[in-house]
Amino acid sequence: MHWKKSDLLFLPVGGSEEIGMNANLYHYEDKWILIDLGISFPDETDLGIDVLLPDFKFIKSLGDKFLGIFLTHGHEDHIGAIPYFADDINCPIWGTSFTMALLKRKLKENNKEKKLELNTLTIDKQLIIGPFQIKAIQTSHSIPDPVSILISTKQGDIFHTGDWKLENSINLNEKTNIDNFRSIGENGILAMVCDSTNALVDGKTPSENFAYDGLLDTIKNCNDTVLVTCFSSNISRIKSLLDIALKTDRSVLVVGRALLRAIDAAKEVGYLKNIPELLSLKDFNLIPRSNVLIISTGSQGEPNSALSRISKDNDKFIKLIKGDTIIFSSRKIPGNENAILKVQNRFLERGINIVTDDDKNVHVSGHPSRDELIEMYSFIKPKISIPVHGTREHIEAHSDLANNCQVPLVIKPKNGEVIKLNGNAPNIVSRFDFVTHVYDAGEIIPINNERFITRRHSLWNGFVTISIVIDKDGYLVITPQISQIGVSDNSIVDNVLIDISLKIEDFIENLSCDPEILDEELISQISKLVRREFKSTFSKRPIVKVHINRV
């Protein structure tokens, strides 16, 4: 380890090579705290994988030196990994009301709710955790109760922004206070660790009003049923839609477990108090079609979502018809474009209209565009800028922007790099080789685990299994059995298998001069023979498993 006890360190565990999987460690006086512990989702290059998790080994190794986890807000890429690591977390977790209401529900679904010490963070109230002073600063995002975290130490203060934008969410109690940011900056900030998601987007991210107006305008002009799909945690958007439903004389029907869970959490913390009664799916047929507004999950084209089911006209209750309208009040997460397109095309083919944010202002981002980043640098005036929450491309763009804002030092982090912030030459002082992990078969394992290579190979090639029964003299007792799965179902397959079985018979007969041959050698030779035959007949290299049964 190339650091001292008294060093103030930043160590990104996740989020500094990707958008998502945020997990950021800070060290001082031999103690550590973590901001956020999120998941990410695999793209088409990570086949056979459900969820990506940060490398938790180092955090686990810290033992008592690990003092706490602070959550900036309740999105999956900031809190989603907590249920996975719950058994290994022995420190308290802090977050604002809505964040904790969501987290509690997630933990409960995973039977982990009793394991953890959960505390509510209060805006602007100082907490002292070991050598760190922690203050949650109100900000604005696309979910209720987001905060930045101000970490004060004797070596200097760090402003960790979390996800933010400057325009306030309407409908929510929160209010971004620019004077607050200014006064934080005036007190002197050593390092700002800041969201890079929209570092490639020019201008300023508009407020929720912009989406409200676009949605109202669109829905007002629809004569039939309208379905709006959005991210489940976007409570501000849901409030906009409830209000628009009232104005356009529509009853609201909510579809999707994640939406119902988020609405429930929002009600618990007081965000959706006096809303009209939400209808159940069964009521769909009881109301005139033109008086219905459906809010649904499925905006990313998820094949198992209600929206995908409705697009195939397979839903038990919701039947959409020509003239109805689907509004995608959401962005396309990169990698989901084709899945979304397939859902949209199924609706289009049936004469159902599709409206997206390419057509109308029906969505706004929750992240700061370049002009807001520039503003934030003018408020906070950090000595060091560390762009996080981005791929290399976003971090590079954010870094160039910070340089243009005349931040004296910009450090581009990479997951696993230990960045010393104090002293004359803040710099990367050490490097961990963190590996993205995944949850599979009930355990958390590195993404490069052998099983995925095997399974991906089988995706293209299928399997062959052979069983051989031989006696103690090395003679075959019965004909070798051979089966293929997923290689081919061409009518020639049966003949090919019989042919290979005969070849194995010949091979073993020729070997019987050597009854001492080891199973290992026999398996290797038979596998080779089988692979050769499948290669030449089917141009496939199936996975081959041979059982030698000696009787």
Next chain:
Amino acid sequence: MHWKKSDLLFLPVGGSEEIGMNANLYHYEDKWILIDLGISFPDETDLGIDVLLPDFKFIKSLGDKFLGIFLTHGHEDHIGAIPYFADDINCPIWGTSFTMALLKRKLKENNKEKKLELNTLTIDKQLIIGPFQIKAIQTSHSIPDPVSILISTKQGDIFHTGDWKLENSINLNEKTNIDNFRSIGENGILAMVCDSTNALVDGKTPSENFAYDGLLDTIKNCNDTVLVTCFSSNISRIKSLLDIALKTDRSVLVVGRALLRAIDAAKEVGYLKNIPELLSLKDFNLIPRSNVLIISTGSQGEPNSALSRISKDNDKFIKLIKGDTIIFSSRKIPGNENAILKVQNRFLERGINIVTDDDKNVHVSGHPSRDELIEMYSFIKPKISIPVHGTREHIEAHSDLANNCQVPLVIKPKNGEVIKLNGNAPNIVSRFDFVTHVYDAGEIIPINNERFITRRHSLWNGFVTISIVIDKDGYLVITPQISQIGVSDNSIVDNVLIDISLKIEDFIENLSCDPEILDEELISQISKLVRREFKSTFSKRPIVKVHINRV
């Protein structure tokens, strides 16, 4: 069949539900011709599949009634399926020089070159093929020698645009002749069947000069090695790059088999006559780094491409270093975004600059944007518009545009729909249930083939194989063997397998009262037992194969 011999029919086999896989049939007087026979590529929702092919069954069934295939240009989505169906094609194929030079090379690589009758299409020269008069009309695209096809019949004329744009390619002999389009329109066109690829893009697609200027400007300002990646068939772009290399005092090095093949084809037909000598990979180290311009394939992030290898610093000859520049002179094909990003990020991490068409004008499209579509409608003035070569979204947008251009009738086609063009009420008169096909294990099969379902299941769940040896009384002769592949490699696996083996032993012992039990029943029961155990221990549902060996 709901049509008459004398009906003039249009029947899209592929390309009317996707961008790509173009294959369009025309019928008159009981004879059929086909325009293009292309492939498409699977997206992330078609796992385990290499290539998508149109349904060829109906075309094959036509026998002698099928008179010929006309190719509009040499892109894969217009000619790529020909090698796959070569054995079933018994009619001549026509295409312009460069198209045929590329096709010949493809056929040769697949050992199909002697099978087919290949003819060269001459611009503006009338061909009489049965009841059809065919004329190839010069147009412009992102490959040499593209043409539109004018089909004249006694029932009316059809203008099939192929892929086109109005701005001429510089560097190529061809010249789009607007007067030509105008005079075709003045002679009266019954139906225009037209490219929808850019129907969502406003304005006009710029000429190749635009990309030339952007590339020259970018490369002029680079002090180190420059690598440009582009589509291999974009000969106009390659000529631009050769010219820019001369102007910036760089030697050119070409990487990638597809590029070398396209350059070879272009030379054969006279497009790249007096070009400077291209260097070989081995020469990379002999020239000063700042005097090298590399042209490479791999613009789509293909994991096996040279560019991907170079990004990992694994190439034997080409070593790029900090300060070098990679220019992506290409568009991102939807679905490839993440693969491209991964390659780019590897370069960025090593301090190598990335320039894309988001940063600079280093690429132009080969398809008509909305203003060009409007112009083309004003030239051709068809009675019927049929938008093709697009997903539903593109076809809808193109259709709205055609309506705004006051085309009297717009028909939105779907693969398999038989569209009658003559008579008082042109309309869809019949419908085939065409299924996208794929090439797998040496054969062409429907995309919904069972093997893909099995393989995709194994991608998530792995595979278990069991072999049992029992005697004629139904008693186990030896311990059941059980293996798992790709389910898990956790240390508990061995114990779980032993445990399951014991459970199978118990199960068979309890059964031995019934020596008559059929293998089928035994296999089903054992499979159930194994599945249950894997579900409860690993939350996995592996594919299970049981061999019963009776001795």
